[in-house]
Amino acid sequence: MIFNVNFFSFVSVTAGLLALLLILLEWTRPGLPSPLRPICDLRVLNHFIKEARDAEVAMKSCREGCSLSESVTVPQTRVEFDVWEKKNALEQAKEVQSGLWLLQQALNLLRTSVTNTALHSHIDNSIRNLLSINAVLRSLNIQEYTPPASAAGLEGTWSVSSAADLLQVHVNFLRGKVRLLLLDAQACQQDVS
């Protein structure tokens, strides 16, 4: 009887120690986030492009209360395939990320400028989508972009003064450079091959 009691107590103590050890390990797990799974499905971007197009269409039908208060700096959206292919991945990523940053600033300004409430939802969607694209880029192991101190003087930019032009630039940028970058992403290439 004494032996049984001893055995039982030994087993219970061992189990308790094991549980405690597991809890401690989980708690003290290194805080680094685990690498994100790469988002290679372009349907996500297609969804963003569609919503940006809806915003552009809505802006075209807007008569009043939908104007930029001041000129904004926007990236160039022009793409020539052979020129694009000559750039390496880093340059491409930098180009895309700086352009996204510029667009975020411009859309934030547009959000404050536009008084038409119907457009507010579209603009909010577009801002949210830009942040999601940043997350997608992050998942593809593309380095974070450190924004410059001021937007002026950046190469490959130009300025627009109308809200319609801004949204058109927004759509064209997503359709062009962002998509090409995601299409050629290295992380996605490994999955495909």
Next chain:
Amino acid sequence: MSIYQSKNINNSTLQHSPMSEFLVSIFLVFLSSSVPSRKENSSRCPLRVLRAAGGKRLFICHLNRTQMFVQMDIRVDRDGTQIHSRSLLVELVFLLDPPANVTVSSTGQQGQLNVSWVPPPLKYMDDSMMYEVSYTTADSDVGQVEVARACSELILRGLQPGTKYKVRVRVKLDGISYSGYWSAWSDPVFMETLPAELDLLIVSLTLIISLVLTGLSLAILLSHRRFLVKKIWPTIPTPDSKFQGLFTVYGGNFQEWLGRTNGGLWLTPAFFTPEECPSPLEVLSEFSLCPSLASPPLPPKASKALTRSRKEEMDVRKGLDEREPLERVDAALTEGWRTTTHDQWLLDRLRAFHRNPMPSSQSSLLESQDAYVTLNANNRNEDEHLDDILEETLPLEVLFASRKTVLCESHSDLGSVQQSSGSGRLSSQSSFEYPNHMWMPKGPGYTYMAVADSGVSMDYSPMSRVEDIGKVVIYANEYRNEIPAHGRPFPSRQHLVSGDG
């Protein structure tokens, strides 16, 4: 560098001088980033004319540098003056060549075809392409269309087996990143689907179901075959059975048949229809009056006739052999008419009669010492008889049990009556005689048992005693359903029988 075709913008203005060529140049102006100037970064593109169907002309200009995702302003000048201008995005107006190398093959399954093609060789646009596969049978004009996205093969399903199909493919950009117009249809490819084959499961199931249904219908038919036979082939009643030999022997000659059979066959038809309601029988015993004449043995039919019911009087022949027919008569008279000692007595009387030949007269008959019982269902006759009825006591009483219901029962049932006991009893106590003038014998050779039925009472009695012959008169007694303990005294030889009243 891919080739881009610029469609002719406006046909009408260029058609009024069809014979000469126009020097048309296109100024392409690209939206500049620095200064939104019209002339900056603009380039000229020489046009090439291509004749198309319907008298149309296509002006084609090859672009050296294609800038996409940016607005392009196009201006068409003729002889220095602008005739057209338009702004567009190049990636949104793609018109591609149709897919090449369209191949159609069989997948190995019923009603399926595998279509594969080579997409247009454009970089970065493979997953933006949308295909339409048109398949139609060779004879019909209307075809069906299947859409495939971002893939270069498609399996057509639901096709008719064993038919030839024409398959074509065309392509378009899906319109999200790139957009454009439908390409021309590829060259049609003809392919025949696999021939139809019998599905084993369906065939076996059909066989089983048909077998089950046939079995069921046969079972139903067989179970109702009598009903069906009656309905389809109804039996036409013929009188052949009633008239034996009428058609077979005499060929339908009724008179001949009557003459030959001497009416004796009257018995047989009635025998076969026992359901006729029996009425009181006239039981006559027949024997030859002349000693030389040996009366024929009573045919067995006579006994049966006793139980038969007829509305009219019926004669029963009896032979010399009285005992047996009497017994048969007794047996036949299932009213329970029992004459146990009576038989012996009657036989004695018969013998006595034979020894003393009877004159053929009614009175002699009546004076015969034979017992006779006549059952007369005719009330009218009985009423006449009632006048001459005298009471008499007889040494021999005939008691019988009868049931009223027996009168209306069939022959087969009469035999079973003996075992039944009714609530009442009836008896007849005496015999009676017809007065001479009232009795019409059927003919010589008959002994009669006269019975008078007043409708209420029935009396059966033999002509019991020789000494009573002369004085016996006919009378009727009460037909009582009771124990004959009261009323007229019963002779010693009466037998109580029971029966329903």
